[in-house]
Amino acid sequence: MTDYYREYLAVAVLIGAGLAMVGGMLGLGKLIRPTRPQPQKYVTYEAGSDPVGGWGQSNVRYYVYALLFVMFDVEAVFIFPWAVRLETLGVQSLISMIVFIVILALGLVYAWRKGVLRWA
Amino acid sequence: MNPGWDFHAIAPVIIITATIVAVLIADFFFEYRGRFRTQQIASLGVLAAMIPIITLAVDGGTREMFNGGFVVDPYSLVFQGFFLAAAYISMLLSVDYIGDGDYYQGEFYVLLLTSVLGMLVMSSARDLISIFVALETISIPTFVLAGWRKHDPKSNEAAIKYYLIGVMSSAVMLYGMSLVFGLTGSTLLSEIADKVRTLDSPLLIVAGFLTIAGFAFKVSAVPFHFWAPDTYEGAPTPVTAFLSVASKVGGFVALLSVVWFGFSPNSAMFQPVLWGLAAASLILGNLVALRQTNIVRMLAYSSIAQGGFILVPFAVASDGGAWTSSIQSVVIYTLIYGAMNLGAFAIVIALARRTRSAEITSFAGLGQYAPGMAIVMSMFLFSLAGVPPFAGWFAKFTMFRAALDANTPAATVLAALAAVSSVIAFFYYARVAREMWFHQPPEGADVHPIRTPVALNAAVVICAAIVIAVGVYPQLFARLGDLAAGG
Amino acid sequence: MILNQFLILAAVLFCIGVYGVLARRNGVLVLMSVELMLNAVNINLIAFSAYLRETAGEVFALFVITIAAAEVGVGLAIVLLIYRNLHSPDLDHVEQLKG
Numbered sequence: 001m002t003d004y005y006r007e008y009l010a011v012a013v014l015i016g017a018g019l020a021m022v023g024g025m026l027g028l029g030k031l032i033r034p035t036r037p038q039p040q041k042y043v044t045y046e047a048g049s050d051p052v053g054g055w056g057q058s059n060v061r062y063y064v065y066a067l068l069f070v071m072f073d074v075e076a077v078f079i080f081p082w083a084v085r086l087e088t089l090g091v092q093s094l095i096s097m098i099v100f101i102v103i104l105a106l107g108l109v110y111a112w113r114k115g116v117l118r119w120a
Numbered sequence: 121m122n123p124g125w126d127f128h129a130i131a132p133v134i135i136i137t138a139t140i141v142a143v144l145i146a147d148f149f150f151e152y153r154g155r156f157r158t159q160q161i162a163s164l165g166v167l168a169a170m171i172p173i174i175t176l177a178v179d180g181g182t183r184e185m186f187n188g189g190f191v192v193d194p195y196s197l198v199f200q201g202f203f204l205a206a207a208y209i210s211m212l213l214s215v216d217y218i219g220d221g222d223y224y225q226g227e228f229y230v231l232l233l234t235s236v237l238g239m240l241v242m243s244s245a246r247d248l249i250s251i252f253v254a255l256e257t258i259s260i261p262t263f264v265l266a267g268w269r270k271h272d273p274k275s276n277e278a279a280i281k282y283y284l285i286g287v288m289s290s291a292v293m294l295y296g297m298s299l300v301f302g303l304t305g306s307t308l309l310s311e312i313a314d315k316v317r318t319l320d321s322p323l324l325i326v327a328g329f330l331t332i333a334g335f336a337f338k339v340s341a342v343p344f345h346f347w348a349p350d351t352y353e354g355a356p357t358p359v360t361a362f363l364s365v366a367s368k369v370g371g372f373v374a375l376l377s378v379v380w381f382g383f384s385p386n387s388a389m390f391q392p393v394l395w396g397l398a399a400a401s402l403i404l405g406n407l408v409a410l411r412q413t414n415i416v417r418m419l420a421y422s423s424i425a426q427g428g429f430i431l432v433p434f435a436v437a438s439d440g441g442a443w444t445s446s447i448q449s450v451v452i453y454t455l456i457y458g459a460m461n462l463g464a465f466a467i468v469i470a471l472a473r474r475t476r477s478a479e480i481t482s483f484a485g486l487g488q489y490a491p492g493m494a495i496v497m498s499m500f501l502f503s504l505a506g507v508p509p510f511a512g513w514f515a516k517f518t519m520f521r522a523a524l525d526a527n528t529p530a531a532t533v534l535a536a537l538a539a540v541s542s543v544i545a546f547f548y549y550a551r552v553a554r555e556m557w558f559h560q561p562p563e564g565a566d567v568h569p570i571r572t573p574v575a576l577n578a579a580v581v582i583c584a585a586i587v588i589a590v591g592v593y594p595q596l597f598a599r600l601g602d603l604a605a606g607g
Numbered sequence: 608m609i610l611n612q613f614l615i616l617a618a619v620l621f622c623i624g625v626y627g628v629l630a631r632r633n634g635v636l637v638l639m640s641v642e643l644m645l646n647a648v649n650i651n652l653i654a655f656s657a658y659l660r661e662t663a664g665e666v667f668a669l670f671v672i673t674i675a676a677a678e679v680g681v682g683l684a685i686v687l688l689i690y691r692n693l694h695s696p697d698l699d700h701v702e703q704l705k706g
Binding site: 249252253256260264276277280283288297299 | 644648651652655658667686
């Protein structure tokens with residue numbers, strides 16, 4: 001067996017260990033948990049409220065969270081190229097990026113101060 | 121590798137950014153009654169940003185950053201000064217309108233200043249990417265401002281129409297820009313200018329057409345104008361004043377930069393399109409303005425027509441020796457247009473506080489019970505119409521001079537069109553004046569003298585002073601035009 | 608390098624987007640059509656950028672992506688506002704002002 005294949009052996013061991021761990025956990029849970037089947041438990045889960053059927057409008061409240069997520073998610077495209085080149089760009093670019101992130105974070109602080117993040 | 125930072129050159133931008141942050145943070149801490157302070161911080165920030173502009177102007181010279189993508193020269197300084205002044209006057213107009221029991225004061229100024237930030241960057245941008253980013257920084261806050269009265273369906277409608285047209289136009293503009301980039305291999309305007317000189321591709325015409333069509337939406341040139349009257353009517357009036365002056369001139373600066381620094385060596389890329397836009401805006405804007413009954417809609421169509429006048433020098437720029445006088449004309453016209461249009465809107469806002477109406481008939485008899493207001497309003501209207509000795513005549517004069525310098529059949533036709541439409545325009549401006557001076561106030565109307573808030577008065581006085589001073593002594597702005605065109 | 612195929616794809620996408628903006632009445636669908644137009648621009652930029660070996664196009668595309676996100680955020684907020692006031696996302700119901 002060459003070194004090349006031996007390195008793949010490590011991958012196989014890793015996959016095996018992963019499968020064993022997941023299987024072991026689920027199997028253990030199956031063994032020790034109580035089972036009491038009820039019809040309510042088979043109803044579709046819709047964030048805790050009763051499902052209304054069809055495809056209902058999603059709650060407006062999710063919109064704010066989705067928006068906040070998208071904002072920060074998309075701004076990350078500027079951070080990736082910067083992070084790759086950080087060593088050559090030096091301290092000045094670090095300061096620029098800190099300013100950038102602080103201004104972004106202000107948006108989050110704003111949302112928090114206006115009570116948007118409270119689930120009311 | 122490091123971009124060379126020239127902090128003096130970007131000081132105005134930094135000051136406005138710091139002001140936005142300060143207003144936002146201040147808004148967290150002030151209680152409801154203290155919210156008016158956010159307005160003070162915002163005004164101070166705008167005034168403070170004027171200081172580096174003056175020092176940069178005294179310093180003179182050209183400062184370049186980012187490989188020539190961001191340039192501070194007399195051209196950009198003139199427009200930056202204009203945008204800050206227009207923003208300051210717009211804030212004076214908004215003080216009482218927004219202050220009347222409005223919870224979201226801080227946000228209003230944050231959005232307004234963000235838009236101004238985009239304008240400052242736009243004045244200096246010499247690169248397709250930064251022009252695009254600056255244009256969106258101008259536009260996106262104004263979408264929200266147009267829909268400021270959240271529970272008023274009219275304001276909602278103003279916002280959605282403005283928004284849809286705005287994003288459509290940026291998509292069209294971007295498609296054009298992507299083609300320009302593909303054909304020239306650069307986003308820097310100076311390099312684009314080098315390439316289009318020799319490049320001869322039909323696709324280049326398409327690219328230029330699409331880019332300019334995108335800008336035409338922003339400056340509401342016919343046939344891309346149909347959002348403007350609805351948005352102007354539905355949005356809060358101070359916001360309308362800001363849209364019709366600052367945001368519109370922002371579009372013109374973008375157009376001027378792209379055409380002058382980028383497309384100028386290849387006149388086929390922009391000249392025919394701009395000629396058509398100018399002619400259509402002049403004719404349609406003025407004719408439709410004639411039959412408006414709402415003063416805001418009339419001013420909307422009037423601003424479309426004024427946009428047509430500003431487009432005339434663009435359309436003739438590359439003929440003969442007209443480049444310099446065209447640039448001068450665009451700069452001078454936009455500056456004067458800003459002062460007179462803001463002034464007219466200030467009076468509309470002041471009167472609407474009393475009559476709660478924007479119909480032209482609500483001006484009836486104003487000359488009897490509020491002669492001061494009627495006099496200044498007539499002044500702004502006649503200035504818009506181009507009657508000496510108010511500043512408007514000088515704006516029109518520079519425009520005709522550019523068209524005559526070009527001295528081609530196309531330019532002459534356009535100049536003739538502009539002359540005819542100036543005459544038409546006189547009628548609808550004069551109609552409002554006639555309403556004020558020769559009609560009786562309606563039965564049962566409140567004819568006590570109108571008390572206007574201090575801030576509104578200040579705005580009117582500033583605009584009126586500019587309109588008279590420049591009208592009597594045009595060298596004031598002619599010098600600014602020379603400086604900008606020399607850069 | 609196959610440039611033309613990318614440009615044709617982008618042009619088709621752009622046209623579908625324009626059609627969607629003009630023909631669709633539902634506010635959310637109009638927003639999605641605008642996204643199509645912007646993504647057509649991105650395809651163009653990336654294709655040119657790869658063809659010309661010039662990174663400016665990729666940088667441009669990054670800015671287009673971020674600003675598109677901001678635009679759609681504002682747009683959804685406005686559509687939501689209209690939905691609250693009119694109880695319908697249908698843009699044909701928005702016609703108080705006559706142009």
